[in-house]
């Protein structure tokens with residue numbers, strides 16, 4: 001199937017749709033606390049916000065959406081919360097397959113797989129395989145993901161290849177590192193969205209966000225809906241992107 005055209009404008013609106021969007025979904029716990037619930041309710045409501053953002057980005061013609069669902073550092077959370085989060089991921093992968101198919105969305109994963117529960121690994125593999133023929137938006141779930149770990153893993157592969165004599169040290173350049181990242185084919189994010197008002201990158205896509213525009217939304221992730229996504233795209237549309245050059 002043919003890929004959608006990059007960066008489009010929503011008819012009758014001033015939305016500029018970025019080609020590649022990445023989201024740090026923050027504030028589930030704060031949302032739950034302020035509503036008088038336990039933390040997991042915030043993550044549950046966060047899944048609804050994931051569905052809204054995925055379908056709206058697909059509808060608007062985003063090429064690649066990367067969601068930070070579970071960081072390498074999140075393994076240090078209480079075991080119960082980790083278990084519940086992976087339970088939500090499992091349910092998402094089963095329940096949302098029809099939505100992914102209806103919206104022509106192809107699923108991908110970025111991150112280390114070694115520590116993932118077997119069931120999550122199996123469901124991820126299944127959903128990646130079942131959606132592999134979809135030619136619309138690519139949805140990359142960053143799970144057990146860390147930006148430093150991703151770069152370290154790429155460098156280790158390079159060191160192995162140099163030691164084996166299959167790669168010359170002279171050939172180690174930016175392209176050599178990029179091609180060994182978890183999802184080398186995906187375009188760098190044009191827009192990085194973070195919710196809950198925090199001004200941090202938190203080890204997300206460290207290599208890829210070099211020239212991303214950053215939009216911080218004050219709302220917690222469970223409250224991030226279409227209106228907030230459109231605000232982010234309007235904000236993006238106002239940015240002047242120079243990539244270090246003079247215009």
Ligand code: FPP
Nearest residue numbers: 025026027028029030043046047069089092
């Ligand atoms: C950050 O909120 C959120 C996470 C660590 C997990 C994100 C997970 C989801 C949105 C649900 C599952 C995901 C998918 C893709 C189905 P926090 O807990 O750090 O919030 P806080 O800073 O307010 O405590």
